[in-house]
Amino acid sequence: MTRIIAGKARGARLDVPHAGTRPTSDRVRESLFGALESADAIAGARVLDLYAGSGALGLETLSRGAASADLVEHGREAASVVRRNVATVAKAGANGATVHQSTVRSFLLRASGPYDLVFSDPPYDLEDDAMTADLIALAPCLAPDALVIIERARRSTPPDLQAAGLELIREKAYGDTALWWAEPALASETPQPEAESQSR
Secondary structure, eight states, rough: OOOOOOOOTTOEEEOOSSSSOOOHHHHHHHHHHHHHHHHTOTOOOOEEESTTOOOHHHHHOOOOHEEEEEEEOOHHHHHHHHHHHHHHHHHOOOOEEEEEEHHHHHHHHHOOOOEEEEEEOOTTTTHHHHHHHHHHGGHHHHHHHEEEEEEEETTOOOOOTGGTEEEEEEEEEEETTTEEEEOOOOOOOOOOOOOOOOOO
16 A cells, blocks of 8 residues: 655555555655656646556656646556556546556557656566667657656666667665656757758
Protein backbone atom coordinates (compact mmCIF):
# COMPACT_ATOMS: atom_id res chain seq x y z
CA MET A 1 0.00 0.00 0.00
CA THR A 2 1.21 3.49 -0.83
CA ARG A 3 -0.38 6.94 -0.66
CA ILE A 4 -0.64 10.13 -2.66
CA ILE A 5 1.70 12.57 -0.94
CA ALA A 6 0.18 15.98 -1.71
CA GLY A 7 -2.45 17.87 -3.68
CA LYS A 8 -6.15 17.22 -4.28
CA ALA A 9 -5.90 13.50 -3.52
CA ARG A 10 -3.46 13.81 -0.64
CA GLY A 11 -3.57 10.74 1.60
CA ALA A 12 -5.48 8.61 -0.91
CA ARG A 13 -4.45 4.97 -0.61
CA LEU A 14 -3.16 3.28 -3.73
CA ASP A 15 -3.08 -0.45 -4.26
CA VAL A 16 0.19 -2.04 -5.37
CA PRO A 17 0.41 -5.11 -7.66
CA HIS A 18 1.35 -8.30 -5.84
CA ALA A 19 4.28 -9.11 -8.10
CA GLY A 20 6.19 -8.01 -11.18
CA THR A 21 6.51 -4.34 -10.29
CA ARG A 22 8.85 -2.29 -8.11
CA PRO A 23 7.07 0.67 -6.50
CA THR A 24 9.12 3.83 -6.03
CA SER A 25 9.78 4.30 -2.32
CA ASP A 26 8.07 7.09 -0.37
CA ARG A 27 11.44 8.72 0.30
CA VAL A 28 12.33 8.85 -3.38
CA ARG A 29 8.87 10.11 -4.38
CA GLU A 30 8.90 12.89 -1.77
CA SER A 31 12.33 14.10 -2.89
CA LEU A 32 11.48 13.77 -6.59
CA PHE A 33 8.19 15.64 -6.40
CA GLY A 34 9.63 18.36 -4.21
CA ALA A 35 12.26 18.97 -6.89
CA LEU A 36 9.70 18.82 -9.71
CA GLU A 37 7.49 21.39 -8.02
CA SER A 38 10.50 23.64 -7.42
CA ALA A 39 11.18 23.42 -11.15
CA ASP A 40 7.52 24.24 -11.91
CA ALA A 41 7.38 21.05 -13.99
CA ILE A 42 3.98 19.69 -12.88
CA ALA A 43 1.21 22.31 -13.09
CA GLY A 44 -0.59 21.95 -16.41
CA ALA A 45 1.82 19.29 -17.69
CA ARG A 46 0.93 16.49 -20.07
CA VAL A 47 2.43 13.50 -18.27
CA LEU A 48 3.47 10.03 -19.44
CA ASP A 49 4.12 7.27 -16.88
CA LEU A 50 5.88 4.31 -18.54
CA TYR A 51 6.04 0.88 -16.85
CA ALA A 52 3.44 2.43 -14.52
CA GLY A 53 3.19 -0.36 -11.93
CA SER A 54 0.66 1.07 -9.47
CA GLY A 55 0.48 4.36 -11.37
CA ALA A 56 1.68 6.25 -8.28
CA LEU A 57 4.00 8.62 -10.15
CA GLY A 58 1.52 9.69 -12.81
CA LEU A 59 -1.34 9.93 -10.33
CA GLU A 60 0.76 12.05 -7.97
CA THR A 61 1.20 14.58 -10.78
CA LEU A 62 -2.56 14.74 -11.37
CA SER A 63 -3.12 15.34 -7.67
CA ARG A 64 -0.66 18.24 -7.89
CA GLY A 65 -2.21 19.90 -10.93
CA ALA A 66 -1.01 18.14 -14.09
CA ALA A 67 -3.39 18.46 -17.03
CA SER A 68 -3.36 14.77 -18.03
CA ALA A 69 -1.50 11.52 -17.46
CA ASP A 70 -1.15 8.50 -19.73
CA LEU A 71 -0.28 5.43 -17.64
CA VAL A 72 1.29 2.56 -19.60
CA GLU A 73 1.46 -0.90 -18.03
CA HIS A 74 1.77 -4.21 -19.84
CA GLY A 75 0.88 -6.64 -17.03
CA ARG A 76 -2.81 -7.50 -16.85
CA GLU A 77 -3.00 -7.58 -13.05
CA ALA A 78 -0.96 -4.39 -12.70
CA ALA A 79 -3.09 -2.57 -15.30
CA SER A 80 -6.19 -3.57 -13.34
CA VAL A 81 -4.61 -2.16 -10.17
CA VAL A 82 -3.80 1.09 -11.99
CA ARG A 83 -7.44 1.43 -13.09
CA ARG A 84 -8.61 1.04 -9.50
CA ASN A 85 -6.11 3.65 -8.36
CA VAL A 86 -7.25 6.03 -11.10
CA ALA A 87 -10.81 5.71 -9.79
CA THR A 88 -9.59 6.38 -6.24
CA VAL A 89 -7.85 9.66 -7.06
CA ALA A 90 -10.67 10.73 -9.40
CA LYS A 91 -13.06 10.65 -6.42
CA ALA A 92 -10.81 13.28 -4.82
CA GLY A 93 -10.99 15.47 -7.94
CA ALA A 94 -7.68 14.42 -9.53
CA ASN A 95 -8.94 13.61 -13.01
CA GLY A 96 -7.30 13.25 -16.42
CA ALA A 97 -5.73 9.77 -16.26
CA THR A 98 -5.90 7.24 -19.09
CA VAL A 99 -4.66 3.67 -18.60
CA HIS A 100 -3.06 1.83 -21.53
CA GLN A 101 -2.50 -1.91 -21.14
CA SER A 102 0.35 -2.23 -23.61
CA THR A 103 4.06 -2.74 -23.89
CA VAL A 104 5.95 0.53 -23.73
CA ARG A 105 7.33 0.14 -27.26
CA SER A 106 3.93 -0.57 -28.81
CA PHE A 107 2.39 2.41 -27.06
CA LEU A 108 5.15 4.81 -28.05
CA LEU A 109 5.02 3.78 -31.70
CA ARG A 110 1.39 4.92 -31.89
CA ALA A 111 1.46 7.79 -29.36
CA SER A 112 1.30 11.35 -30.59
CA GLY A 113 2.14 13.40 -27.49
CA PRO A 114 3.69 15.80 -27.06
CA TYR A 115 4.51 15.09 -23.41
CA ASP A 116 5.97 17.63 -21.02
CA LEU A 117 6.94 15.25 -18.20
CA VAL A 118 7.81 11.57 -18.57
CA PHE A 119 8.56 8.94 -15.93
CA SER A 120 10.42 5.83 -17.08
CA ASP A 121 10.68 3.31 -14.25
CA PRO A 122 11.42 -0.03 -15.94
CA PRO A 123 11.76 -3.35 -14.12
CA TYR A 124 15.30 -3.92 -12.89
CA ASP A 125 15.63 -6.95 -15.16
CA LEU A 126 14.87 -5.01 -18.36
CA GLU A 127 17.84 -5.41 -20.68
CA ASP A 128 19.86 -2.30 -21.50
CA ASP A 129 19.24 -2.62 -25.25
CA ALA A 130 15.48 -2.81 -24.68
CA MET A 131 15.52 0.27 -22.49
CA THR A 132 17.55 2.21 -25.06
CA ALA A 133 15.11 1.19 -27.80
CA ASP A 134 12.21 2.43 -25.65
CA LEU A 135 13.94 5.78 -25.08
CA ILE A 136 14.57 6.14 -28.82
CA ALA A 137 10.87 5.46 -29.46
CA LEU A 138 9.98 8.06 -26.82
CA ALA A 139 11.97 10.88 -28.41
CA PRO A 140 9.43 11.89 -31.11
CA CYS A 141 6.70 12.12 -28.45
CA LEU A 142 8.44 14.77 -26.36
CA ALA A 143 7.72 18.49 -26.19
CA PRO A 144 10.82 20.61 -26.95
CA ASP A 145 11.23 21.50 -23.27
CA ALA A 146 10.16 18.12 -21.89
CA LEU A 147 11.63 16.61 -18.75
CA VAL A 148 12.31 12.85 -18.61
CA ILE A 149 12.90 11.12 -15.27
CA ILE A 150 14.48 7.65 -15.48
CA GLU A 151 14.62 5.40 -12.43
CA ARG A 152 16.82 2.31 -12.23
CA ALA A 153 18.87 0.35 -9.73
CA ARG A 154 22.01 2.21 -8.76
CA ARG A 155 24.11 -0.74 -9.93
CA SER A 156 22.47 -0.75 -13.37
CA THR A 157 24.11 0.56 -16.50
CA PRO A 158 23.23 4.26 -16.88
CA PRO A 159 20.65 4.87 -19.62
CA ASP A 160 22.03 5.65 -23.07
CA LEU A 161 20.59 9.14 -23.29
CA GLN A 162 22.64 10.23 -26.29
CA ALA A 163 21.15 7.50 -28.47
CA ALA A 164 17.70 8.90 -27.75
CA GLY A 165 18.69 12.53 -28.32
CA LEU A 166 18.52 13.33 -24.62
CA GLU A 167 20.89 15.31 -22.44
CA LEU A 168 21.56 14.57 -18.77
CA ILE A 169 20.80 17.51 -16.48
CA ARG A 170 20.80 15.86 -13.04
CA GLU A 171 21.64 12.53 -11.41
CA LYS A 172 20.86 11.49 -7.85
CA ALA A 173 21.06 8.24 -5.89
CA TYR A 174 18.88 7.16 -2.98
CA GLY A 175 20.31 3.96 -1.53
CA ASP A 176 19.93 1.33 -4.25
CA THR A 177 17.81 3.62 -6.45
CA ALA A 178 19.20 6.11 -8.97
CA LEU A 179 17.33 8.85 -10.82
CA TRP A 180 18.49 10.45 -14.06
CA TRP A 181 16.88 13.73 -15.16
CA ALA A 182 17.14 14.43 -18.88
CA GLU A 183 15.79 16.79 -21.51
CA PRO A 184 15.83 16.86 -25.31
CA ALA A 185 19.26 17.87 -26.56
CA LEU A 186 18.54 20.92 -28.67
CA ALA A 187 21.60 21.09 -30.89
CA SER A 188 22.86 24.66 -30.98
CA GLU A 189 24.41 23.91 -34.33
CA THR A 190 21.03 23.19 -35.94
CA PRO A 191 21.21 24.88 -39.35
CA GLN A 192 19.13 28.03 -39.60
CA PRO A 193 17.22 28.90 -42.78
CA GLU A 194 19.34 31.06 -45.02
CA ALA A 195 18.32 34.70 -45.17
CA GLU A 196 16.12 35.36 -48.15
CA SER A 197 18.01 36.98 -50.98
CA GLN A 198 17.30 40.68 -51.31
CA SER A 199 17.80 40.59 -55.05
CA ARG A 200 14.63 40.44 -57.09
